[in-house]
Amino acid sequence: MANALLRRHMAKDLSFSQLAWGAWRLRNSTDIKNADDILALIRACLDAGITTFDHADIYGGYGCEAYFGEALAKAPELRHQMEIITKCDISLVNTARPDHRINHYNTTKPHILQSVENSLASLGIDHIDLLMIHRPDPLMVADEVAETFSQLRQSGKVGHFGVSNFKPSQFNLLQSRLDAPLITNQVECSVLELAPIFNGTFDQMQQHRIHPMIWSPLGGARLFTDTDDVCANRLRPVLEHMRDKYDLPGIAEVAIAWLLHLPSQVIPVLGTMKAHRIADATKSCNVTFERQDWFEILVAAQGHPVP
Amino acid sequence: MANALLRRHMAKDLSFSQLAWGAWRLRNSTDIKNADDILALIRACLDAGITTFDHADIYGGYGCEAYFGEALAKAPELRHQMEIITKCDISLVNTARPDHRINHYNTTKPHILQSVENSLASLGIDHIDLLMIHRPDPLMVADEVAETFSQLRQSGKVGHFGVSNFKPSQFNLLQSRLDAPLITNQVECSVLELAPIFNGTFDQMQQHRIHPMIWSPLGGARLFTDTDDVCANRLRPVLEHMRDKYDLPGIAEVAIAWLLHLPSQVIPVLGTMKAHRIADATKSCNVTFERQDWFEILVAAQGHPVP
Amino acid sequence: MANALLRRHMAKDLSFSQLAWGAWRLRNSTDIKNADDILALIRACLDAGITTFDHADIYGGYGCEAYFGEALAKAPELRHQMEIITKCDISLVNTARPDHRINHYNTTKPHILQSVENSLASLGIDHIDLLMIHRPDPLMVADEVAETFSQLRQSGKVGHFGVSNFKPSQFNLLQSRLDAPLITNQVECSVLELAPIFNGTFDQMQQHRIHPMIWSPLGGARLFTDTDDVCANRLRPVLEHMRDKYDLPGIAEVAIAWLLHLPSQVIPVLGTMKAHRIADATKSCNVTFERQDWFEILVAAQGHPVP
The missing domain is CATH 3.20.20.100 (NADP-dependent oxidoreductase domain)
Structure with missing residues (x-):
């Protein structure tokens, strides 16, 4: 692995x-x-x-x-x-x-x-x-x-x-x-924080062939537990579906794998303090999503179809 | 013509x-x-x-x-x-x-x-x-x-x-x-969609001497018929006045002519399926608005005077 | 002086x-x-x-x-x-x-x-x-x-x-x-108008080593008198504190001195018609704020701590 x-x-x-x-x-x-x-x-x-x-x-x-x-x-x-x-x-x-x-x-x-x-x-x-x-x-x-x-x-x-x-x-x-x-430019990005994908930050990085680093690549705990967060609630079943489809340990690995598909070739920074989670996370690197699955996650994150 | x-x-x-x-x-x-x-x-x-x-x-x-x-x-x-x-x-x-x-x-x-x-x-x-x-x-x-x-x-x-x-x-x-x-960069622009005029898109095009193409140059049917659309309602009488002043067939031609005055020298894409509308539309190309008339339309589109 | x-x-x-x-x-x-x-x-x-x-x-x-x-x-x-x-x-x-x-x-x-x-x-x-x-x-x-x-x-x-x-x-x-x-690019900026500090305008000016000029460097009269303006009310006591700490004639001079610390090295345009205010204003140029005092004013202007 x-x-x-x-x-x-x-x-x-x-x-x-x-x-x-x-x-x-x-x-x-x-x-x-x-x-x-x-x-x-x-x-x-x-x-x-x-x-x-x-x-x-x-x-x-x-x-x-x-x-x-x-x-x-x-x-x-x-x-x-x-x-x-x-x-x-x-x-x-x-x-x-x-x-x-x-x-x-x-x-x-x-x-x-x-x-x-x-x-x-x-x-x-x-x-x-x-x-x-x-x-x-x-x-x-x-x-x-x-x-x-x-x-x-x-x-x-x-x-x-x-x-x-x-x-x-x-x-x-x-x-x-x-x-x-x-x-590099280390910025926040996750399925719960899409801004750098669309505001020019990652365009600039790809243009200069610079790998962005990503902090909070899971968007914090609310992705997993917060039932009042409309966006997280919309994402969770989609991420669970992809977890099963791609045989990943959890939705965290789906969320990391989703970032790894970005064309600026980002480097997510993991915040876990558990050794077994480290091993799990590396499985994110072995996955190649079907393009439509990547967009399914994007659409769940945005709450609307792509224009 | x-x-x-x-x-x-x-x-x-x-x-x-x-x-x-x-x-x-x-x-x-x-x-x-x-x-x-x-x-x-x-x-x-x-x-x-x-x-x-x-x-x-x-x-x-x-x-x-x-x-x-x-x-x-x-x-x-x-x-x-x-x-x-x-x-x-x-x-x-x-x-x-x-x-x-x-x-x-x-x-x-x-x-x-x-x-x-x-x-x-x-x-x-x-x-x-x-x-x-x-x-x-x-x-x-x-x-x-x-x-x-x-x-x-x-x-x-x-x-x-x-x-x-x-x-x-x-x-x-x-x-x-x-x-x-x-x-070229083909973007939406019309009296009902002013964004590329002010968000840097047309500045970039003019800087690189590239002609933008324009989709939906009339902003859709609401310019002509929607009576609930505050912006369209504000524009319609101004466009009608300019239609008469410049002897144009309709307000569609005023709206197209207005776009043709943009300094990036845009190319509007016409969506009409009627031959007579094609001939009408070309009349948009023969008009030179007085500068103040162009701004009168802009002000009606924005709903406020220029600053 | x-x-x-x-x-x-x-x-x-x-x-x-x-x-x-x-x-x-x-x-x-x-x-x-x-x-x-x-x-x-x-x-x-x-x-x-x-x-x-x-x-x-x-x-x-x-x-x-x-x-x-x-x-x-x-x-x-x-x-x-x-x-x-x-x-x-x-x-x-x-x-x-x-x-x-x-x-x-x-x-x-x-x-x-x-x-x-x-x-x-x-x-x-x-x-x-x-x-x-x-x-x-x-x-x-x-x-x-x-x-x-x-x-x-x-x-x-x-x-x-x-x-x-x-x-x-x-x-x-x-x-x-x-x-x-x-x-130069003469823009509005003051403790009540922070936009060019954060929207790329001053970044561009510093990059090209151009000194911006600043209009309305005090943000208008509301800094001094308007008691309904939440932002001005939040700023006033902080500016008064700095006025006393740095021995300046008034909060106007604090507000001007705050601008003069910007790294693009701006040129505020004074609008006063009173000779004694001119002399006062020049005292803004003699002050070097402690960095934390500059940020204290920024935080009062923004209404939230820096992230």
Whole structure:
């Protein structure tokens, strides 16, 4: 099964696994009690062919990177089998950041440099494979970000750069100042959040041959349980039908497989903390939907036939 | 009158008439009882200077192309006096397509190639002047479409390519893969549908010196009859005033003339099946509105003064 | 104080002051009773370092330019200390334009040329530093505007060109035809009108290193007085807090300073007719907000935390 995962070409010297694993729930999951549990999960990912690990400084109240780093310190040889992503810029009110009075963004050079130092120290690594600007900052001085990226690359601390939640115009602005391509834009997309499919975001990505990363690829718990959500209720029987037709473990795998058919060749970030779900998720990569089945899911998601 | 129609330069070796005729109502019009009626209509178009005939595989439940082809077979010499357009990609649930379970889109190479073969056979011709992707397909692999277009052009089966209902980002994506320009984007526009004038679609077309084609240039029957439609009711007296002022046959011709003033130099596709309406419509091309009259119609269409 | 105003580089041979003064209220202000009052205001601007004066043919019912010109005639030596901007294209129903039946736009060559002649004569000058298209004209033939600009530049009557209220697609269209860069896009922006910060307008400006000009930088009187305006009411206490914290004369200066922090380096156009307000406004240029204070104002303006 693991061998079924494709590699996504991200840059001349970097590829990601077709699915990534994301740390944002690492500190509030009952499945993870200590660093050993994390290590087991890391091994489950690697065994399944998932080599790409997605972090952000803010995840878990500025705590997930260090927690993950604690696990990685127990098996440092694994570092060379994985790609590590982290993000900067969002600045949250949190006891770990006593000088923050209000949630805000910060793309200044001092903030980005400090954020990278923190992430390297917390993760216990000396190189970040991909650093992202986490959210568009209305105060972003693109020249300053470009200079900062340049310095981080030259120092060897960061290999590549990307963005998250950027609109096409924001992507174009930052890209215009860089001497290397942004290698991805991580955005929200799922059967419950179709916006980037239709608002130009994925068109831009396909045009520039960039693989988008996808956060919240299941659209949250409401796909599975919320009986008041009209859209989720409309989708559930269709996804269940496809689960049975394509012999998938659950509707989560149908929803992930549906994303994997997008022509921009996205990389969904899985948020599960359960090893068996990791193995299940990789089955999403083995499916080729009939085109009409993909549209049946789209129509259920939109609530109307295609025009 | 016919001589009044301008030619629109579409490509080095292709021009269209300023007005096109569209077949989408061919099979559900009481005015057309047989192929001879169609032939009469074709001659009326050609006599009026309308040489551009717009089809799609799906029109009339996948039946209009063959019906038109039957007429054309009676006077094959007319083929060389006309430009023939058709479209592919939309896939409808229809008895003619028993494998279709749901309306969907299909921009794969096998589908496009088969669709072109069907269109050539139905129309009884060996060359399509312009082939369009009928609607943006969220699964479109631009590289695959480009390769398909290339093959179709090399085989001599299709001369030029375009799109329909594409947003600027979708247009840019596909164009980025092609070795020849897309020669048009056929979109809906009328006094009842102003979107492409203001959402960037026509800006993009003018920038690239591409003539948009316009479907539903009258906005449907409600412009003439629907008394519950606030917008149509507001427009009707203004259009009637302009009809009288500019000595036009009816408000349809005012509405078409209004479109012809757009600086992207659009090509409205006429849906009428009546020969006398064809002759009437060409009178739209002879009018030059006073600028303030054009804005009077715009203001009636928008329901508020310009800002 | 005056020395604190930065210069904005607009073109190789043109710079503007960081704040501009706008004439649009010149004829309906009780503070201005005659040309001497205008002259005093001009001197107050120049003393404060504000050298950029923003006009439009239509301001004050086609009357402000002549009123300003009357003042300038009293001290013609001041012309060389100032940059004069004016605009064309909007065509208003007004006794000064008896042939106007409806408010409309006009970007034809004859209209623009005549408008420039009128502006030169009214202002009593022989050179306009910057001429803008005042609003996007749906009938704009970009080639014709380009030819007109070219002629105006060659004649020496206009030095540079810009636009106002243009969307990115409209800006790109016109720019594509010009042999020199558009040097600005004057749009509405304030704590009560955030659109250009998020809709791509300022992204485009920063990308092209163009300084936007800002009209209505205070959002009108409701920021100060309207107690029914939910947004203004939410903003007022925050602005008052910042006024005290940064020792500014009033919340107007806070609102202007907030705009000056935008990374596209905007040029707000002040509408005040009071000399002491001019001096006050320049204090906006001396402030550097803490980043979190800037976001506190943004959050009050939006009514929700940043995502």
